[in-house]
Amino acid sequence: MTRKRRRLYVLLACGVGLGSASALALTAFGGNLVFFISPSQIADHAPPPGHSFRLGGLVEMGSVRRVMVAGHPEAVFGVTDGHSTVSVDYKGILPDLFREGQGIVALGSIAPDGSFRASEVLAKHDANYMPKEVVDALKKSGRWNPATGEPLPAAATWDGIDGKPAAGG
Amino acid sequence: MTPELGHFALALAVALACAQAVLPLWGAHNRDPRLMASGPALALGQLIALATSFGCLVWSGVTDDFSVSNVARYSSSLEPLFYKITGTWGNHEGSILLWCLILALCGGVVAVFGRDLPSALRARVIGVLGFTSAGFLLFALTASNPFTRVWPPPIQGQSINPLLQDPGLAMHPPILYAGYVGFAIPFAFAVAALLEGRVDAAWGRWVRPWTLAAWCLLTCGIALGSWWSYYVLGWGGYWFWDPVENASLLPWLTGTALLHSAIVVEKREALKIWTVLLAIGTFSLSLSGTFLVRSGLLNSVHTFASDPTRGVFILALLAIVIGGSLLLFALRAPVLSAAGVFAPVSREGAIVLNNILLCSLAAVVLTGTMYPPMAELLFGAKLSVGPPYFHDTVIPLVAPLFAAMSLGPILPWKRADLGAALMKLWWAALAAALVGIAVGFGVRDAFAALGLTAATWMILGAAAQLVERTRLFRLPWRASRERLGAQPLAVWGAAVAHAGMGVTIAGIAGMALASSSVVAVKTGQTVALGGYDWTLLGLHNAPGPDYVSRVADLRVTRDGRQVALMHPARHDFTVQHQNISDASIITNGMRDLYAVLGDERDGQVVLRLHVNLMAPWIWLGALVMALGGGLSLADRRLRVGAPARRRRAAQTVPAE
Numbered sequence: 001m002t003r004k005r006r007r008l009y010v011l012l013a014c015g016v017g018l019g020s021a022s023a024l025a026l027t028a029f030g031g032n033l034v035f036f037i038s039p040s041q042i043a044d045h046a047p048p049p050g051h052s053f054r055l056g057g058l059v060e061m062g063s064v065r066r067v068m069v070a071g072h073p074e075a076v077f078g079v080t081d082g083h084s085t086v087s088v089d090y091k092g093i094l095p096d097l098f099r100e101g102q103g104i105v106a107l108g109s110i111a112p113d114g115s116f117r118a119s120e121v122l123a124k125h126d127a128n129y130m131p132k133e134v135v136d137a138l139k140k141s142g143r144w145n146p147a148t149g150e151p152l153p154a155a156a157t158w159d160g161i162d163g164k165p166a167a168g169g
Numbered sequence: 170m171t172p173e174l175g176h177f178a179l180a181l182a183v184a185l186a187c188a189q190a191v192l193p194l195w196g197a198h199n200r201d202p203r204l205m206a207s208g209p210a211l212a213l214g215q216l217i218a219l220a221t222s223f224g225c226l227v228w229s230g231v232t233d234d235f236s237v238s239n240v241a242r243y244s245s246s247l248e249p250l251f252y253k254i255t256g257t258w259g260n261h262e263g264s265i266l267l268w269c270l271i272l273a274l275c276g277g278v279v280a281v282f283g284r285d286l287p288s289a290l291r292a293r294v295i296g297v298l299g300f301t302s303a304g305f306l307l308f309a310l311t312a313s314n315p316f317t318r319v320w321p322p323p324i325q326g327q328s329i330n331p332l333l334q335d336p337g338l339a340m341h342p343p344i345l346y347a348g349y350v351g352f353a354i355p356f357a358f359a360v361a362a363l364l365e366g367r368v369d370a371a372w373g374r375w376v377r378p379w380t381l382a383a384w385c386l387l388t389c390g391i392a393l394g395s396w397w398s399y400y401v402l403g404w405g406g407y408w409f410w411d412p413v414e415n416a417s418l419l420p421w422l423t424g425t426a427l428l429h430s431a432i433v434v435e436k437r438e439a440l441k442i443w444t445v446l447l448a449i450g451t452f453s454l455s456l457s458g459t460f461l462v463r464s465g466l467l468n469s470v471h472t473f474a475s476d477p478t479r480g481v482f483i484l485a486l487l488a489i490v491i492g493g494s495l496l497l498f499a500l501r502a503p504v505l506s507a508a509g510v511f512a513p514v515s516r517e518g519a520i521v522l523n524n525i526l527l528c529s530l531a532a533v534v535l536t537g538t539m540y541p542p543m544a545e546l547l548f549g550a551k552l553s554v555g556p557p558y559f560h561d562t563v564i565p566l567v568a569p570l571f572a573a574m575s576l577g578p579i580l581p582w583k584r585a586d587l588g589a590a591l592m593k594l595w596w597a598a599l600a601a602a603l604v605g606i607a608v609g610f611g612v613r614d615a616f617a618a619l620g621l622t623a624a625t626w627m628i629l630g631a632a633a634q635l636v637e638r639t640r641l642f643r644l645p646w647r648a649s650r651e652r653l654g655a656q657p658l659a660v661w662g663a664a665v666a667h668a669g670m671g672v673t674i675a676g677i678a679g680m681a682l683a684s685s686s687v688v689a690v691k692t693g694q695t696v697a698l699g700g701y702d703w704t705l706l707g708l709h710n711a712p713g714p715d716y717v718s719r720v721a722d723l724r725v726t727r728d729g730r731q732v733a734l735m736h737p738a739r740h741d742f743t744v745q746h747q748n749i750s751d752a753s754i755i756t757n758g759m760r761d762l763y764a765v766l767g768d769e770r771d772g773q774v775v776l777r778l779h780v781n782l783m784a785p786w787i788w789l790g791a792l793v794m795a796l797g798g799g800l801s802l803a804d805r806r807l808r809v810g811a812p813a814r815r816r817r818a819a820q821t822v823p824a825e
Contacts, residue, residue: 024565032557093768
């Protein structure tokens with residue numbers, strides 16, 4: 001076994017390893033990319049039912065209801081980004097940090113009735129976390145300017161942010 | 170006063186680190202023994218300064234000094250003392266300081282235990298560590314100073330996030346960081362070797378114990394994090410392919426590869442350039458893992474402290490450390506020449522295969538983790554990559570890895586006969602196949618069947634290593650037992666670590682058979698799940714130190730016999746107005762009964778129940794792996810010290 005020959009073998013093995021890794025990654029990417037969509041994007045044009053995506057926004061104040069569906073408890077709530085609201089239903093126990101006015105991300109798809117059926121609801125560990133889109137909407141609305149170093153306004157005051165500057169703001 | 174002292178000590182540490190980055194390297198370049206000798210003293214000085222600084226921060230937390238903004242934001246006088254201390258690193262600024270302290274500890278350890286290193290190599294290693302330290306200390310001092318004061322001080326602090334008030338999580342950052350930062354030592358050795366232009370067996374011998382120690386800590390750290398998410402988050406899962414988890418898995422994968430390739434450098438003086446590159450790559454991934462997550466670039470549900478404004482500083486630092494070391498590698502690597510020659514089928518060949526597969530794994534995990542932020546940056550697309558991607562890519566890559574894991578240690582160095590090695594493992598293969606068939610027909614779950622097959626193969630394969638070495642059944646029993654006792658600890662360590670991986674895989678396979686259900690029940694009502702009957706006995710309130718609990722009493726029976734009484738609870742933290750679920754887990758080692766309490770409505774209680782088969786094995790396996798690493802570390806041959814050098818002369822004769 002000469003050194004050249006060994007190097008060839010090693011390079012070949014590396015090529016096979018790298019090649020199969022990239023082939024695997026590419027094929028797996030094909031079906032498994034999950035897009036992040038905001039409630040207003042759904043309002044503009046809703047993705048087809050059954051297409052899995054992530055929905056992010058704030059839990060609308062006063063919207064959380066618990067219902068029983070076929071013997072299993074379900075939570076129904078609205079997720080808003082200030083412009084539009086999407087109704088979400090979730091079978092399971094909501095995360096501990098889930099509260100009205102809290103920023104959440106839900107994974108799931110649109111059901112035939114137009115509501116969002118979540119398979120997973122994630123609330124941030126950080127109680128002050130807000131989805132970036134919502135922060136952008138806040139900045140646009142003039143309610144919050146990161147340059148002044150002020151903290152984010154209380155989440156409870158956020159409903160109905162419509163992207164227009166607040167009066168006197 | 171104490172915070173000012175801490176602040177001053179931090180500034181002093183920056184100055185000492187800067188000196189540590191320049192003087193020893195300059196001395197090594199000019200062969201100036203006095204400058205070279207300054208390295209260890211400076212490293213120890215930096216360590217003492219940082220330890221003082223960190224101690225001051227802890228003291229500010231313990232004494233409830235709310236004029237320190239870090240304490241005001243993340244601590245409160247109501248918290249138990251333990252969480253006042255651990256809260257110090259439960260936030261961005263404190264955790265960066267802890268990170269720097271551990272890096273300084275690495276420098277101190279090299280200064281103390283590296284007395285037998287050639288003085289130029291030691292000076293260079295300490296210099297490189299000092300350079301890295303200086304960068305991150307500067308970051309801590311300027312961009313994330315934990316000693317900033319607020320005036321007027323609040324009367325009460327805002328208290329730490331209740332999710333973090335847990336002994337498991339309290340110990341998680343120090344262990345995980347020690348694992349991350351521990352790879353700074355192999356990194357420094359690699360850069361020093363590039364500067365010197367020399368890598369030999371002695372270099373491999375020095376690098377290996379450090380790598381092994383960091384690897385053990387990282388293994389424990391990852392397992393602790395996974396266990397925490399299992400029992401605290403109450404989701405009933407153990408791994409979510411979240412960016413934070415991936416960030417810790419990546420250096421583990423390349424670190425495992427490094428661990429194995431360093432053996433080849435040490436024993437056979439081959440794979441030198443590759444090992445140097447792996448050492449640089451592993452630490453680079455550790456750095457990116459800690460800081461990309463902290464900078465908020467990687468969006469994750471697990472981060473509790475992120476601040477995008479600090480991102481630019483961090484990115485610049487990462488670019489200097491990673492880019493600089495890779496540039497040095499590109500310039501200097503051709504100087505390092507390989508010596509050992511080996512056939513493709515040999516122990517070296519098996520380790521090359523291990524490295525290729527582990528690095529491919531790291532590549533696909535890195536792609537899945539980095540694609541979303543990159544896609545947002547490049548195309549403005551907001552997307553994420555979910556667990557299905559990772560399952561589709563990781564499973565095909567780990568399958569050959571697991572297959573080769575039992576085979577590799579059986580093969581001799583230099584040249585081997587694959588058929589003969591397979592013959593030595595026939596009984597392990599047979600047992601694995603039988604387990605696979607039994608599970609496959611028993612539960613009809615392909616993932617579980619394949620996983621348990623792999624686990625059996627790995628555990629028995631690890632046993633086969635010992636059987637081979639002791640010539641069990643071929644020599645008389647007593648002779649075999651003597652041979653077993655005479656095996657070096659490193660051999661035991663390898664076998665135990667490989668078996669530990671098998672145990673973890675068995676746990677993961679068993680979890681595929683877990684069953685769960687969300688139910689709404691009234692008091693006295695019974696539901697059936699996973700062969701158990703769960704009866705809600707009642708609900709009551711209970712007080713806690715800084716929370717009020719709502720506790721459910723559940724009786725679990727099987728065939729009319731009581732198996733367990735469970736008390737899932739929900740804690741309502743008064744200061745933070747936050748609810749935290751306290752999952753109740755009853756384990757018997759083979760399965761976990763797992764119950765989470767949800768909301769109450771109309772006299773009904775929502776409960777989520779799980780029966781998780783073999784779940785404890787996942788973390789048990791990680792512990793066994795770390796134990797294997799510890800056994801190897803305890804091996805006299807691996808110990809860094811003078812006796813090793815004498816033996817090195819004796820071992821240059823190939824043992825064939």
